[in-house]
Amino acid sequence: MSETASRHVHTLHSGSNADVLVDVARLYIPEGALVADVTWGHGIFWQKTDCSRFTLVGSDLDHEVIRGAQAPRDQMALLTLPAPTFLVAHCAHLPYRDQCLDAVVLDPPYLHYPGPHLAQDFYNNVATTKGMSHQRILRELYCPAIMAAARALKPGGVLLVKGKDEIERGRQCWTRDEMPRAATRCGFRDQDMFLYEAVRTLTLLRWEGHAPQRHARKNHSYLFVFTLTDSPCLAPHGRPRKGSRSVTLNGERGSGYRWKRLVRDHPAIYARYMAGELPTVSAAAKEAGLVT
Numbered sequence: 001m002s003e004t005a006s007r008h009v010h011t012l013h014s015g016s017n018a019d020v021l022v023d024v025a026r027l028y029i030p031e032g033a034l035v036a037d038v039t040w041g042h043g044i045f046w047q048k049t050d051c052s053r054f055t056l057v058g059s060d061l062d063h064e065v066i067r068g069a070q071a072p073r074d075q076m077a078l079l080t081l082p083a084p085t086f087l088v089a090h091c092a093h094l095p096y097r098d099q100c101l102d103a104v105v106l107d108p109p110y111l112h113y114p115g116p117h118l119a120q121d122f123y124n125n126v127a128t129t130k131g132m133s134h135q136r137i138l139r140e141l142y143c144p145a146i147m148a149a150a151r152a153l154k155p156g157g158v159l160l161v162k163g164k165d166e167i168e169r170g171r172q173c174w175t176r177d178e179m180p181r182a183a184t185r186c187g188f189r190d191q192d193m194f195l196y197e198a199v200r201t202l203t204l205l206r207w208e209g210h211a212p213q214r215h216a217r218k219n220h221s222y223l224f225v226f227t228l229t230d231s232p233c234l235a236p237h238g239r240p241r242k243g244s245r246s247v248t249l250n251g252e253r254g255s256g257y258r259w260k261r262l263v264r265d266h267p268a269i270y271a272r273y274m275a276g277e278l279p280t281v282s283a284a285a286k287e288a289g290l291v292t
Helices: 017-028 063-069 073-078 118-123 134-152 175-184 256-265 267-274 281-288
Strands: 012-014 034-037 055-060 085-088 101-106 153-163 166-168 171-173 188-197 220-228
Touching: 012 017, 017 153, 017 188, 017 220, 055 063, 063 085, 101 134, 134 153, 134 175, 134 267, 153 175, 175 188, 175 220, 256 267, 256 281, 267 281
Parallel strands: 012 188, 034 055, 034 101, 055 085, 101 153
Antiparallel strands: 153 220, 166 171, 188 220
C-alpha cells in the first residue's frame, strides 16, 4: 500500500484550497467520475490534485478567465495529465443534462462588499458582489447554484461547497450553519466539513480605512461535502402530483408537491426558503401564491 493511500484524511488543514482538495478528492471523488468545477476562476483548486483518475470540466462566467486557462495548442503535448475541458457558463445555469455528473465543486465569491479593500486585488469580488449583502450572496449565488447542481448530479452525487464565516455591520454571519441548511433544503445530506486555516489570509492584512478591531479576525474557512439524496429539481413531466402522504420534507408531511412546484415555477422564492428567509415549505408556498 502506498504512503498516500494509507494516510488518513483529517478534517483540520492548514494551507490553501489546493492543499485541502488533494485529500478531499481522494476520499470523495471516485475513479472514472465526471467532475464539474462550476466556478473555475484560475483553477487553483486543482493545482496539486491528480486529475488523471477522473474527467474534469471547468466553467466560469468570465470568458477571459476561461481563455486564459486553456493551454496553447503547441503546449498540449507538454502536459503530463489530461487537460480539463472549459465552458463559459454561470454556476446557477449549468449547461449539463439532468443527472449526468458525479461531482460538482462550487466556490463563488462569498465576501460581501463593504467598500474598497484588498479583497478586490485578490479575488476581483467587485465584478460579482459589489453592493451585495451577505444574505443576498447566499440567496442569489449559493442557493441557485446548489439547485442547479441538484439537477445535474446523479443520485448519490457529491457537492463540494467552499464558504467562510464573516462579519457584516458588526453582526456575525455563520456560513457553517447556512450552507448545511441550504443544501439540506435542496435534497442533500451532510457528509463532511473540512476546516482549514489559510496560510495567507485577507483578515490578517491591513484593510483600507480600517476601524478598531471589535471581533476576532477569521483566518479559517470551510469546504462542505454533501451527497444528493432526493432532488426537487427533477419533477416528473407535467404537473407534480398532489396527495402523496408518504412524502415528507424536514418534518412537513405532504410537502413534496409544494416542494417540486416551488423549484419548478418559483425558484427565486425557493432560494429564499433555502437561505432561511422563509421558515417552511408551506410558508414559501404561501409566498408564491400556491396555497391560501
